[in-house]
Amino acid sequence: MATEYLPRLPLAFSQAALFGALVIVGLAAGEALRRYASLPRITGYVLAGAALGPHALGLISDDMLFDLRPLVDLSVGLIVFELGFRLDFKWLRANRWLLVTAIGEALFSFLGIFAVMVAFDFRPVLAAMAAAVGTATSPGTVLLVAHDLRAQGQITERLLLFTAVNSAFAYVLLTLLLPFLHFEHQASWQQAFFHPLYLLWGSLVAGWLACILMLRLAAWLGKSEERQFILMVGMVVVTVGIAHALKLSVSLALLTLGMLARNLDRGYAVLPVHFGHGSQLFFVILFVLVGASLSFSAFSAAAAAPVAALILVRFLGKGVALLGFGPLSGIRPGGAGLLALGLLPLSGSAVVMVRDTTLLYPAFGRELAAVVLSAVVILELIGPLATQFALRRAREAHPDG
Amino acid sequence: MDELAFGASAPLTVGVELELQLVRPHDFDLARDADELLRRLGKRKLPGAVKPEITESMVELNSSVHASAATLVDELETVRDAVLQDARVLNVRIAGGGSHPFHDWADRRIYPTERFMHVVERYGYLAKQFTVFGQHIHIGCAGGDDAVFLTHVLTRYVPHFIALSAASPFYQGEDTSFQSSRLTAVSAFPLAGHIPFVRDWAEFLEYFMRMKGFGIVASMKDFYWDIRPKPEYGTIEIRVCDTPLTVRRAALLAAYAQALAAWHLEERPLEPSRTTYLVNSHNRFEACRYGLRGTMVDPYASRKTAIGEDILATMAKIAPHAARLGCGALVHELAAGVRAGDSDAAWLRARHAARGSLADVVREACTRWEKTG
Numbered sequence: 001m002a003t004e005y006l007p008r009l010p011l012a013f014s015q016a017a018l019f020g021a022l023v024i025v026g027l028a029a030g031e032a033l034r035r036y037a038s039l040p041r042i043t044g045y046v047l048a049g050a051a052l053g054p055h056a057l058g059l060i061s062d063d064m065l066f067d068l069r070p071l072v073d074l075s076v077g078l079i080v081f082e083l084g085f086r087l088d089f090k091w092l093r094a095n096r097w098l099l100v101t102a103i104g105e106a107l108f109s110f111l112g113i114f115a116v117m118v119a120f121d122f123r124p125v126l127a128a129m130a131a132a133v134g135t136a137t138s139p140g141t142v143l144l145v146a147h148d149l150r151a152q153g154q155i156t157e158r159l160l161l162f163t164a165v166n167s168a169f170a171y172v173l174l175t176l177l178l179p180f181l182h183f184e185h186q187a188s189w190q191q192a193f194f195h196p197l198y199l200l201w202g203s204l205v206a207g208w209l210a211c212i213l214m215l216r217l218a219a220w221l222g223k224s225e226e227r228q229f230i231l232m233v234g235m236v237v238v239t240v241g242i243a244h245a246l247k248l249s250v251s252l253a254l255l256t257l258g259m260l261a262r263n264l265d266r267g268y269a270v271l272p273v274h275f276g277h278g279s280q281l282f283f284v285i286l287f288v289l290v291g292a293s294l295s296f297s298a299f300s301a302a303a304a305a306p307v308a309a310l311i312l313v314r315f316l317g318k319g320v321a322l323l324g325f326g327p328l329s330g331i332r333p334g335g336a337g338l339l340a341l342g343l344l345p346l347s348g349s350a351v352v353m354v355r356d357t358t359l360l361y362p363a364f365g366r367e368l369a370a371v372v373l374s375a376v377v378i379l380e381l382i383g384p385l386a387t388q389f390a391l392r393r394a395r396e397a398h399p400d401g
Numbered sequence: 402m403d404e405l406a407f408g409a410s411a412p413l414t415v416g417v418e419l420e421l422q423l424v425r426p427h428d429f430d431l432a433r434d435a436d437e438l439l440r441r442l443g444k445r446k447l448p449g450a451v452k453p454e455i456t457e458s459m460v461e462l463n464s465s466v467h468a469s470a471a472t473l474v475d476e477l478e479t480v481r482d483a484v485l486q487d488a489r490v491l492n493v494r495i496a497g498g499g500s501h502p503f504h505d506w507a508d509r510r511i512y513p514t515e516r517f518m519h520v521v522e523r524y525g526y527l528a529k530q531f532t533v534f535g536q537h538i539h540i541g542c543a544g545g546d547d548a549v550f551l552t553h554v555l556t557r558y559v560p561h562f563i564a565l566s567a568a569s570p571f572y573q574g575e576d577t578s579f580q581s582s583r584l585t586a587v588s589a590f591p592l593a594g595h596i597p598f599v600r601d602w603a604e605f606l607e608y609f610m611r612m613k614g615f616g617i618v619a620s621m622k623d624f625y626w627d628i629r630p631k632p633e634y635g636t637i638e639i640r641v642c643d644t645p646l647t648v649r650r651a652a653l654l655a656a657y658a659q660a661l662a663a664w665h666l667e668e669r670p671l672e673p674s675r676t677t678y679l680v681n682s683h684n685r686f687e688a689c690r691y692g693l694r695g696t697m698v699d700p701y702a703s704r705k706t707a708i709g710e711d712i713l714a715t716m717a718k719i720a721p722h723a724a725r726l727g728c729g730a731l732v733h734e735l736a737a738g739v740r741a742g743d744s745d746a747a748w749l750r751a752r753h754a755a756r757g758s759l760a761d762v763v764r765e766a767c768t769r770w771e772k773t774g
Binding site: 268 | 425426427428429432433434437440441489490491492508510756757758760761764
């Protein structure tokens with residue numbers, strides 16, 4: 001009897017099927033945590049990813065993670081773009097102390113982490129790079145938690161603004177530290193000089209050109225949310241691709257695009273960004289994959305002390321700046337502490353950032369990753385809880401959110 | 402009972418309350434920073450007061466008491482600028498207008514005072530839908546009897562105030578085809594409408610005590626009438642106006658109300674008439690729907706007239722009183738606008754037509770509010 005119409009065992013699933021399954025498992029895990037434990041959905045996505053990832057059940061292999069890299073970049077691109085769009089220059093001009101607070105918050109946590117890393121006998125270049133990575137708050141986590149809670153208000157707005165500023169600070173700083181890295185590896189002075197220039201200006205110019213094109217097209221398309229939504233997604237995808245091809249910083253280019261789209265749009269051609277359900281899908285994908293790439297093996301007794309110190313000074317650096325300058329910028333009493341908590345999530349994509357900037361020296365990348373990876377694992381799990389707590393405590397979460 | 406003792410106030414003094422929209426600049430939807438804004442404003446010395454309103458997306462600006470509406474302009478501009486200064490620190494923008502064109506009422510959050518929480522408990526979704534923005538004009542009265550008299554005779558002019566202030570053509574993301582859609586949100590309340598046809602303050606008190614005895618009302622605040630006596634202040638309160646797009650226009654409307662009240666209190670050209678209340682709903686609808694181009698039934702002359710023309714005719718009659726009160730120029734300015742057919746609702750529609758999105762309309766309304774003139 002011919003049975004060719006039946007599949008052969010073992011079943012061969014396409015990557016697309018596996019990928020779809022990942023999204024559904026992540027979604028269900030997020031919803032379950034939310035419903036039964038009142039935890040942020042994002043924690044569910046990360047845990048689902050971690051459970052299925054190469055370090056646990058192994059349903060997601062390292063190869064698959066590599067293949068899905070473009071999807072991660074795209075998700076990060078969309079998130080960073082949306083964040084950039086929230087960075088309102090007019091607010092910073094009208095409220096100078098806000099700018100001081102934002103820069104102070106980034107600077108203090110950078111200096112704090114740097115000092116601690118040096119104290120733990122890390123080389124200055126390594127310490128500085130780790131500190132730069134550590135400065136940034138995870139844009140995805142903050143946006144997702146705020147979105148999930150339907151949070152609205154001063155603490156939420158400032159949380160997003162400070163996240164945008166400290167992310168920009170981190171991206172630029174990482175680039176500016178490149179010469180030291182080159183010198184450490186005895187690269188030529190030309191390389192040490194031109195590489196950061198290329199990376200920094202290249203990313204800014206790419207973002208700027210994309211922005212000009214987007215504004216022109218938006219003006220031509222007119223005020224239709226549907227058309228503009230497609231335009232924005234298209235523009236983000238293209239810019240991610242171009243930044244990749246040109247070996248530029250995806251994050252910096254997209255942050256520039258978002259920021260300029262908001263602030264250069266003199267004719268008000270672009271409608272306010274509301275990615276809505278579309279972005280939710282990307283959030284799930286991103287954080288399941290982030291969870292899958294978390295490496296719990298990075299934990300070791302030896303690393304415990306510096307990691308704990310890193311997390312602590314990072315929090316203190318942000319806290320001190322917020323308590324010191326925050327009230328001058330009009331934060332209400334008690335708000336500064338909540339903001340410091342809200343800013344706790346450390347970016348999982350920080351690792352990607354490190355890998356990208358240090359592509360030329362993989363050994364250094366691994367060294368650096370070892371320092372920050374444990375911190376990422378811890379803050380990827382605690383961070384969303386802290387942000388959720390802060391926004392709820394600030395009475396900015398929606399009662400049903 | 403004490404709250405119904407009619408307070409002393411100098412006759413024909415004037416004051417206004419303006420409910421304002423708090424707008425967030427990243428998408429021009431409503432913000433919810435009333436609490437933070439009021440906390441900052443609390444540290445300033447301002448004439449009048451700024452108070453919370455039913456949802457966290459609005460604040461209410463109260464002027465002090467003025468002998469002439471002419472001095473209101475300066476005061477309202479001063480307070481407006483102070484509010485703007487504090488709002489800028491919080492990245493909040495302010496707009497006039499009777500409704501936010503596209504906010505979703507379900508997103509609104511109630512300002513947590515005991516009274517507002519009670520309103521939500523009682524009225525459910527009506528409370529959140531009540532995120533509309535009105536101007537209330539207070540006119541001082543020598544006593545309760547004058548207040549009852551004025552409430553009755555000014556009801557004839559309700560369509561005037563609606564048409565002159567109309568600034569809520571858009572609601573929930575749609576063009577309503579109305580000039581003022583805001584009053585529909587008010588009409589939904591069971592105690593909306595108008596005062597019963599009582600002859601004097603004593604009769605009014607009798608009515609009030611009966612309603613209280615039934616357990617229908619607890620205080621004057623429970624009546625959502627178009628015009629109501631406010632014994633606590635010793636005033637009557639005209640409540641049908643949309644908040645205009647500028648503070649100047651708010652002062653112009655106050656000037657018209659003040660001169661109109663002066664004419665009626667001093668010359669008594671009209672006596673209260675039941676007929677007014679027969680035609681009131683029709684007149685009110687015409688004004689909401691068509692604004693100055695609507696028609697109203699004049700209950701005293703028993704004929705139909707265009708609202709715009711009736712306004713101009715009335716303004717001519719009250720001109721001597723306006724001049725004596727020092728607000729002749731303001732009434733004149735208002736009349737010029739009526740002749741030209743200007744209205745805030747028309748301006749909002751024109752901006753929408755020119756710009757193509759309601760977010761643009763809100764942005765331009767904010768810019769207009771910020772400017773003097």
